[in-house]
Amino acid sequence: MTDAQNPDDHTGSVLYEPPEWAPVPGAMYPRATRLEYGEADETTLLATFECYETAGKTGTDEPSFPIYRSTDDGRTWSHYSDLRDTEHGWGLRYQPTLFELPQPVGPWDAGTVLAAGNAIPSDRSETSIDLYASEDGGQEWTYVSTVVTGGTAVPSRGESPVWVPELTVDADGNLVCYFSDERHSEDGYDRLIGHRVSSDGGFTWEPQEFDVALADDESRPGMPSITKLPTGQYLMTYYIDGPKYGGSIFVKTSDNGREWGDSSAIGTPVQTSDELQLIDGPYATWVPEGGEDGTILVAGKTFRDKHRNPVPDSGTVLLATTEMDAMGPWTPVSAPLWFDDELETSHRSVAWTTALLPAGNGSELLQFTSTYAGHGKTEIRYGRASLSAMVEYDRDSSERSVSHSPTNRDESAHRRTRGNTQFISRPTDSTPPAETHHVKSLVKAFDLLETIEQTGPVGVTELARQTGIAKSSVYKYLDTLRHLGYVTKTDGEYATSLRLFRFGQQILSRHDVCEIAKPELQALSERIGETVSLIVEEEGDAVYLYCTDPVAGSPPIEAGSRLPIHVSTGGKALLSHRPREEVDALLEDAIRTVDRQNFYADLETARDNRVLIDQDTSTQLEYSAGLLEKQEYTISQQRANDRIHRIAVPIRDADDRGVAALEVIGSEFELDSQRLQADIVPLLVATGKSIELELLERERGQFG
Structure with a gap:
C-alpha cells in the first residue's frame, strides 16, 4: 500500500515504482477517476497507467493495465485488479483511460466504470482502441467492443496508428470516444483528433467525425482531454505537434460534447498574457474553487x-482560468506535485502524461504523473494540495485573480516561492519584463544550499521535502556540491562548508563601512543593552550586513537578512541621503503601491533630524522568502501588546550619499520615550557620526 502524502510536501508519494528489471520506460500515462454515481463511497478512487513490468523482461509478454484503488479519497492506494486484453491476445499496452458513467447508458447503470486502451501486439504491427466495462467498481472487467483500429504503432508519417482514447457522455446521453488518428495522411492530415458516438453503451459506433484536423501535411493535433463544465458546456484540451505549433496546448468548447465548430480551426491557445505556455501532454479538469463558476x-x-x-x-505549475469560455486570461498556479521535467532529466517519459482529479469534496486537487526514478525509468507519483492555497477569487472585485504560490501572498510584492527559492512573477498591470535566461540546475543547487544553511545538518529526504526537488536529483546535486567543497556530509546529513564562510568574509571585506562599524556597534550595544544592526542597500533591498549579539527580549535579526528597502527603517534612513530619481527607481522596482507622500515625509524627517523613529504594534511586517508575512514578536507574556520602536540613523560618505544605516529595534517597554530621547538617540547619532569620520579619513588616505 502506498503511503499518504504530507500536504506540504510537493514531492508527493509513489503510487508505483517499477522493479529494477522492468523494461524502460518503467511506467507512465496515469489516469484516475472517482466513483461517485454507483454504490461505492465517494471517497473511492481508481487509477491506472501504462506498466512496462507487465510486458516481461523482454517486453514481449502480454502487457496489462494495473488498477489501483483508494478508499480514503486518494491518500493511500493499493493494487486492486488488472485490466487484460481478452479479445486479441496481444495485451493492453498504451494509453489507458477510466470513466465512470454519470447516468444510465445503453445497458449500463450509472456508476458503471468504463476503461479504454490501446491493444497492440508485441511486433507493434497493429493498434486497436478497445472498450471494457466493470459493474463492480473496477474489480472484474468485460470486453465491450473495439472502437477503432489502425496500423503500426509508430508515430511516424506514412504509418497509420490510432492513439489516446478519451471517453465522455454527451448532452443527449450518448457515449463518445475521442482519439488521435494518423490514418488520413493522403488527405493532408499528418494526424487529427476525431470521435465516434455510441447510443447503445459502446457496443456499436457511428462513423467517425473530425474535431481538430489541419490539412497542412505537418501539424499533428493529439491527446484530447474532455472536461464537463458547470455551465453545461464541454471543454476539449489538446496539443498540436509539428514545426508550426511545436506542442502548444489549445482548447475548444462544445455545447453538446460532439460538435466543436470548424475542425480546421486550431482553437484557443492556453497561454499567459506574456505568452508563457505549457507544452505537450495536455490534461484539464474543472474545480469549484477560484471563480464564481470555479476554475x-x-x-x-x-x-x-x-x-x-x-x-x-517548469515542472511546478498548472495554468488556470476562471473564465468558463476558456478564452483566458490563463495564470500559472502552483501544482500539487513538483518534479524535474523532461528538459532537466533528458527523459521524454517524464510527465507523459498528467492526470488531475478534484478531491476533498471539491476543496483539494490530486495530481498524478510519471517522474524520473533513475536508470532510464519513470515511476508514477501523486501529489495533493488544497485548492484554496492554489486559487483565490476576489468576490468584491470585477477582476478574478489566481494565486501564484502555495501560500497566501502580498499581491503588490509580485513575488512567489518554490521551496526557499524566489521567483518573480509578472505584475498584471505592467508590460512583461525582459526575458530571463536562468539556468534551472543552478537555481536548484542554490535552493539546496540555502535550505541547508537555514535548516542546519539535514538528510536527503528532508531536503527533497522542503525544496520540492526529486530525491534522485537531490543526491546528484549534493554529490556535486560536496565534490566542489561547498557541503560536507556526516552520518548521512549534509551541512554547508567553511568554503562558503570564506566567500562571506571576502564580501564583507569589500565593505569598508563594515570593518569600521563593527567595533563601534559592539561598544554601542554593550552600552545601551540592545542589538544594533548595520544595513546597506543591494538591488533594492535593505541587507543586514552585520548585527551585534542578540539581546534577550529583542526581535530576532540575523546577518544576511533582507527586507524590501521601503519597509526597513534603516533602509529609509539610508535613502534619505540618496537622489530623488534614484529613490524613485528603487521604489518602482520594489513595489508599486507605496504611499509616496508618507514615504518621502519619512525620508525628509530622517534627513533633517538625522534620525528616524518608526513605531508599530507587536505584529511586525517581516519580509521572508519573498513574501511580506506578519510575524508576532512577543517580548514576554506581560508585554505581548507592546509597541515596537525602530530607530535608525544614516551613514554618509564624503559626497553626502547614504551608504549605510545603523538600526536599533526593541519594544516600547525597553525603549520608552524618555530613554529614547535621553540615551538611545544621542548615542546612535554619535556612533553614526564617528563611523562617518572614519570613512572620510580612510577615503582621504586612499586618494591623498
Missing part, C-alpha cells in the same frame, strides 16, 4: 516562454 486547470509536460525556452517554474 479550469490545465497540466502539461513543460513550461516555456514564447520562444520555447524553458522557464524556471
Whole structure:
C-alpha cells in the first residue's frame, strides 16, 4: 500500500515504482477517476497507467493495465485488479483511460466504470482502441467492443496508428470516444483528433467525425482531454505537434460534447498574457474553487516562454482560468506535485502524461504523473494540495485573480516561492519584463544550499521535502556540491562548508563601512543593552550586513537578512541621503503601491533630524522568502501588546550619499520615550557620526 502524502510536501508519494528489471520506460500515462454515481463511497478512487513490468523482461509478454484503488479519497492506494486484453491476445499496452458513467447508458447503470486502451501486439504491427466495462467498481472487467483500429504503432508519417482514447457522455446521453488518428495522411492530415458516438453503451459506433484536423501535411493535433463544465458546456484540451505549433496546448468548447465548430480551426491557445505556455501532454479538469463558476486547470509536460525556452517554474505549475469560455486570461498556479521535467532529466517519459482529479469534496486537487526514478525509468507519483492555497477569487472585485504560490501572498510584492527559492512573477498591470535566461540546475543547487544553511545538518529526504526537488536529483546535486567543497556530509546529513564562510568574509571585506562599524556597534550595544544592526542597500533591498549579539527580549535579526528597502527603517534612513530619481527607481522596482507622500515625509524627517523613529504594534511586517508575512514578536507574556520602536540613523560618505544605516529595534517597554530621547538617540547619532569620520579619513588616505 502506498503511503499518504504530507500536504506540504510537493514531492508527493509513489503510487508505483517499477522493479529494477522492468523494461524502460518503467511506467507512465496515469489516469484516475472517482466513483461517485454507483454504490461505492465517494471517497473511492481508481487509477491506472501504462506498466512496462507487465510486458516481461523482454517486453514481449502480454502487457496489462494495473488498477489501483483508494478508499480514503486518494491518500493511500493499493493494487486492486488488472485490466487484460481478452479479445486479441496481444495485451493492453498504451494509453489507458477510466470513466465512470454519470447516468444510465445503453445497458449500463450509472456508476458503471468504463476503461479504454490501446491493444497492440508485441511486433507493434497493429493498434486497436478497445472498450471494457466493470459493474463492480473496477474489480472484474468485460470486453465491450473495439472502437477503432489502425496500423503500426509508430508515430511516424506514412504509418497509420490510432492513439489516446478519451471517453465522455454527451448532452443527449450518448457515449463518445475521442482519439488521435494518423490514418488520413493522403488527405493532408499528418494526424487529427476525431470521435465516434455510441447510443447503445459502446457496443456499436457511428462513423467517425473530425474535431481538430489541419490539412497542412505537418501539424499533428493529439491527446484530447474532455472536461464537463458547470455551465453545461464541454471543454476539449489538446496539443498540436509539428514545426508550426511545436506542442502548444489549445482548447475548444462544445455545447453538446460532439460538435466543436470548424475542425480546421486550431482553437484557443492556453497561454499567459506574456505568452508563457505549457507544452505537450495536455490534461484539464474543472474545480469549484477560484471563480464564481470555479476554475479550469490545465497540466502539461513543460513550461516555456514564447520562444520555447524553458522557464524556471517548469515542472511546478498548472495554468488556470476562471473564465468558463476558456478564452483566458490563463495564470500559472502552483501544482500539487513538483518534479524535474523532461528538459532537466533528458527523459521524454517524464510527465507523459498528467492526470488531475478534484478531491476533498471539491476543496483539494490530486495530481498524478510519471517522474524520473533513475536508470532510464519513470515511476508514477501523486501529489495533493488544497485548492484554496492554489486559487483565490476576489468576490468584491470585477477582476478574478489566481494565486501564484502555495501560500497566501502580498499581491503588490509580485513575488512567489518554490521551496526557499524566489521567483518573480509578472505584475498584471505592467508590460512583461525582459526575458530571463536562468539556468534551472543552478537555481536548484542554490535552493539546496540555502535550505541547508537555514535548516542546519539535514538528510536527503528532508531536503527533497522542503525544496520540492526529486530525491534522485537531490543526491546528484549534493554529490556535486560536496565534490566542489561547498557541503560536507556526516552520518548521512549534509551541512554547508567553511568554503562558503570564506566567500562571506571576502564580501564583507569589500565593505569598508563594515570593518569600521563593527567595533563601534559592539561598544554601542554593550552600552545601551540592545542589538544594533548595520544595513546597506543591494538591488533594492535593505541587507543586514552585520548585527551585534542578540539581546534577550529583542526581535530576532540575523546577518544576511533582507527586507524590501521601503519597509526597513534603516533602509529609509539610508535613502534619505540618496537622489530623488534614484529613490524613485528603487521604489518602482520594489513595489508599486507605496504611499509616496508618507514615504518621502519619512525620508525628509530622517534627513533633517538625522534620525528616524518608526513605531508599530507587536505584529511586525517581516519580509521572508519573498513574501511580506506578519510575524508576532512577543517580548514576554506581560508585554505581548507592546509597541515596537525602530530607530535608525544614516551613514554618509564624503559626497553626502547614504551608504549605510545603523538600526536599533526593541519594544516600547525597553525603549520608552524618555530613554529614547535621553540615551538611545544621542548615542546612535554619535556612533553614526564617528563611523562617518572614519570613512572620510580612510577615503582621504586612499586618494591623498
